[in-house]
Amino acid sequence: MRRPPSRRQFLAGTGAACAAALAGSPTAATSETPFATTNEQLESDIEQLVDELVETSLAEYDIPGASVAVVSDGSRSVTKGYGVADQDTESPVDPDETPFRIGSVSKPVVATALMELVERGEIDPEADVNHYLDVPIDDYGNDPVTLTDLVTHRGGFEATNRGMWIPDENDLRSLESYLQDDPQQRVRTPGRxxxxxxxxxxxxxxxxxAHAEKPFYRAVDEYLLEPAGMAQSSFRQPLPSSLAKAHATGHGSTGTYRNGEFPLLGLRPAGAMSATASDMGRFLELQLNDGVLDGEQILEQGTVAAMQDQWETHHDRLSGMAFGLVEKFRGDVRTLWHDGGTLSFYSYLVLVPEYDFGLFVSFNAPGGSAAATDVVDGILDELLPNPEAESLTPDGAPARADEITGTYRSLRRSETWHDRVTSTLNAPTVDVRIEDDGTLITEQGTTTDRWVEIEPLVFERTDGRRRIAFGEENSEIQYLFRGGSPTAFGRVEGLDQLIIHGVLAVMAVLGTASAIIGWPAAGLYRQIRRDTEGAIPGWQTAVAHDIVRAKLLAVGSIGVLFASLVVIIAHFLVTPLMVLSDPPATFQVLFVGMILSAVGTIVTAGIAGYSWISEDWNLHERIHYTVVTASLIGICWLLGYWNLLVPPGVV
Structure with a gap:
């Protein structure tokens, strides 16, 4: 493509020119290349672009500092620190010495070490991982889980906070302990x-x-970090004192974390790595040079190529997942990426193998998510061709249009842990409908997109830049797949609809309120009448009456239930990380009130049934008591559905 010699053309053209030169092609020095390039020019231009984007983002999103590494033409062209590592001390970010918490960018690092063993023939990625693990995996339909399933997020597990954030290092247990004692349940068949x-x-x-017969952090050191010379990076928790002292301070809404004293991860491989920009630059070089670093073959030949192949996709017309990296196409150019967010850091890594280009950026504040998007998009918009947007229009109604419409919710949520309610409320939800002209409309929050069907159940956005597809289960449309996303969306129907829970909760609260407010009010009214009519007994005599005691039991169950719920919520608000990840005994004991209330509800239900055959109850009392009992049962069912009726881990 011939374009004016802008910075975009300079960056994109340099990649092609260098590739042609390496291949011995004469086009590198002919008129097909409209401008001359040198490595120095390329590095200067990229550095200027990175400077502009990062410094603008730090100011716009009020982020203290950033650490950046850029690899172009297979070698590092930028390794820089921006801003400060700590706002109070104003110590600058040193790209060679200041580690940042990189969150889930840790995952492709782990995947690289695993792929190295795969290429050596020491691990079979399609074998049942129980052959390699020293901890059991929850059974689900007797279908084995493979390493490929785990790395491509198709193991069938629910997504909970269990074992994630551990605020106090004294409470941190071994990785094996979390996997053995706090397993997350499989809720679907693996592999699909x-x-x-x-x-x-x-x-x-x-x-x-398990393969190394060493703790995880030592295994990843042995298989990858040490051979790659990534000496200022570690998965160890807590960090070695030298790295902790040099570590960037995390500035987040949950606090300011200095000297490596941020919340730790029980599930270390998921995101416990701290790394400098310089070390992540070395990692990028490994990924872009087939495992060669400083002229030495660090990884087995073929490791990188195998890792960067597509391993899984929800549909062959959609982008999918490499081994530890996510695919995304910008026009016809394939990129591989992964991001990572923690409570006080945000990081992003992207590779463009076709252009021998890689970028890593990390910010020491959670607002770095928006900043990283600006920086990465800004750089790739300059580097890659910018295809013109299409204008697609539908050709009639989509196939199976009536079956497609509905609401779909992300499957990344908890089903058996007590964070089911928080994970469900935070799970992205997409509403799908069809317009009269056949255009498919998706609405997620405030974002609305328009799609045109390009083949049955596959849709392309009207600008031609994204695709989605729908998937079946038992011949019914059950899933919405978004290109490149490892997480599918499942159809929301039946009792999964939050509106049903909302209506039930409102009705149940009103029903219990009629007892808490109505019965005492009626009793007070009778007490007031006692002096004038003399027919109403005193409270001592009233309490001895079976109907009054039945009402006291119901009111007591309601009071204990709501009091327990309030205290449980208060405990969560005071210690949210510990409550969600590894609930302390103080949290567990609060469920005694819930259990007592549930027992009281069972007895109340029995009395409600008895009231309909007893001559002591009048019709109004029977109906009201039954309504109150049904409300109590409804609340207990809701709490049970959301895993809040018994202590975490009991069921």
Missing amino acids: IGSYSNFGYALAGQVLA
Whole structure:
């Protein structure tokens, strides 16, 4: 493509020119290349672009600092620190010495070490991982889980916070302990439908550890970090004192974390790595040079190529997953990426193998998510061709249009842990409908996109830049797949609809309120009448009456239930990380009130049934008591559905 010699053309053209020169092609020095290039020019131009984008993002999103590495033409062209590592001390970010917490960017690092063993023939990625693990995996239909399933997020596991954030290093247990004692359940058959899983990656990392017969952090050191010379990076928790002292301070809404004292991860392989920009630059070089670094073959030949192949996709018309990296196409150019967010850091890594280009950027504040998007998009928009947007129009109604419409929710959520309600409320939801002209409309939050069917159940956005597809289960449309995303969306129907839970909760609260407010009010009214009519007994006599005691039991069950729920929520608000990840005994004991209330509800239900055959109850009392009992049962069912009726891990 011939374009004016802008910075975009300079960057993109240099990649092609260098590739042609390496291949011995004369076109590198002919008129087909409209401008001359040198490595120095390329590095200067990229550095200027990175400077502009990063410094603008730091100011716009109020982020203290950033650490950046850029590899172009297979070698590092930029390794820089920006801003400060700590706002109070104003110590600058040193790209060679200041580690940042890279979160889930740790995953492709783990995947690289695993692929090295695969290429050596020491691990079979399609074998049942129970052959390699020293911890059992939850059974689900007797279908084995493979290493490929784990690395491509198709292990079938629910997604919970269990074993994730551990605020106090004294509470941190071994990786084996979390996998053995706090397993996350499999909720679907492995190998087909994807759902991003930190637990799955923890199991994959344990395969590495079991093979080395060493703790995980030592295994990844041995197989990758040490051979690659990544000496200022580590998965160890807590960090070695030298790295902790040099570590960037994390600035987040949950606090300011200095000297490596940020919340730790029980599931280390999922995101516990701290790394400098210089070390991540070395990692990028490995990925772009087929495992060669400083002229030495660090990884087995073929390791990188095998890792960067597409391993899984939800549909052959959609981008999918490499071994530890996510595919994304910009026009016809394939990129591989992974991001990682923690409570106080955000990182992003992207590779463009066709252009021998790689970028790593990390920010020491969670607002780095928006900043990273600006930086990465800004650089790739300059580097890669910018295809013109299409304008697609539908040709009639989509196939199976009536079956496609509905609401779909991300499968990345908890089903058996007590964070089911928080994970469900935070799970992205997409509403799908069809317009009269056959255009498919998706709405997610405030974002609305328009799609045109290009083949049955496959749709392309009207600008031609994205695709989605729908998947079947038992001949019914059950899934929405988004290109490149490892996580599918499942159809929301039946009791999964939040509106049903909302209506039930409102009705149940009103029903219980009629007892808590109505019965005492009626009793007070009778007490007021007692002096004038003399027919209403005193409270001592009233309490001895079976109907009054039945009402006291119901009111007591309601009071204990709501009091327990309030205290449980308060405990969560005070210690959210520990409650979600590794609930302390103080949290567990609070469920005694829930259990007592559930027992009281069972007895109340029995009394409600008895009231309809007893002559002591009038019709109004029977109906009201039954309504109150049904409301109590409804609340207990809701709490049970959301795993909040019994202590975490009991069921």
